[in-house]
Amino acid sequence: DVKVTQSSRYLVKRTGEKVFLECVQDMDHENMFWYRQDPGLGLRLIYFSYDVKMKEKGDIPEGYSVSREKKERFSLILESASTNQTSMYLCASSFSGAGETQYFGPGTRLLVL
Amino acid sequence: GNSVTQMEGPVTLSEEAFLTINCTYTATGYPSLFWYVQYPGEGLQLLLKATKADDKGSNKGFEATYRKETTSFHLEKGSVQVSDSAVYFCALTIQGAQKLVFGQGTRLTINP
Numbered sequence: 001d002v003k004v005t006q007s008s009r010y011l012v013k014r015t016g017e018k019v020f021l022e023c024v025q026d027m028d029h030e031n032m033f034w035y036r037q038d039p040g041l042g043l044r045l046i047y048f049s050y051d052v053k054m055k056e057k058g059d060i061p062e063g064y065s066v067s068r069e070k071k072e073r074f075s076l077i078l079e080s081a082s083t084n085q086t087s088m089y090l091c092a093s094s095f096s097g098a099g100e101t102q103y104f105g106p107g108t109r110l111l112v113l
Numbered sequence: 114g115n116s117v118t119q120m121e122g123p124v125t126l127s128e129e130a131f132l133t134i135n136c137t138y139t140a141t142g143y144p145s146l147f148w149y150v151q152y153p154g155e156g157l158q159l160l161l162k163a164t165k166a167d168d169k170g171s172n173k174g175f176e177a178t179y180r181k182e183t184t185s186f187h188l189e190k191g192s193v194q195v196s197d198s199a200v201y202f203c204a205l206t207i208q209g210a211q212k213l214v215f216g217q218g219t220r221l222t223i224n225p
Contacts, residue, residue, distance in 0.1 A: 004156070033212075040217055042117075042215040042217040043157075043202065043215040044215075045212055045213070048212060058212065060179075090156055090157065094211065096211060096219040098145060099145035100209065100211065101159045102159075102213055103158075103159075104149075105156050106154075106155055106156045107200050112185065
């Protein structure tokens with residue numbers, strides 16, 4: 001069965017802290033994605049990766065960085081968390097190719113105080 | 114640019130009612146179209162998809178037809194159940210690209 005897992009379901013951090021969100025997939029997918037979900041805005045792409053050590057900026061990369069050292073793992077890093085980064089973060093993965101289905105993790109709800 | 118517009122929510126219906134959630138898109142090139150569903154407390158999961166014009170995607174009683182002439186991909190179900198209560202997202206990818214562009218989501222509540 002297809003599985004994408006995220007390291008935490010809920011996180012509370014303080015402004016200025018460095019935050020790591022981790023995502024692991026077990027489907028040998030080439031592509032991995034990080035989105036944030038906010039009410040009324042749908043999902044917006046932060047970064048994606050199409051191979052180990054490869055990354056591309058999405059629509060809202062400011063304030064975020066990513067790391068992909070292994071094919072199955074994709075990390076999202078908030079270098080210095082701010083209150084406007086309070087959100088739901090969703091990881092996804094897919095095979096490469098247009099029209100491929102993306103498989104999502106359960107999400108991490110992050111609160112920055 | 115590429116964008117997806119869904120009907121405003123929330124939508125509230127009674128059990129066994131007919132459902133339509135409208136979705137229109139703007140795209141450069143030839144998109145693939147998707148409906149994803151998010152049940153409470155969960156991530157998104159694919160509901161159905163269509164990859165070329167006039168294709169119909171279907172799953173769990175839901176259907177959507179890729180209409181190139183009206184740039185639409187409306188989601189329909191003939192008789193909804195309480196278990197269909199969720200947030201529904203319309204999305205597209207452009208041929209040659211692998212990123213999904215999402216609509217804002219429509220929250221659906223079905224009352225018994």
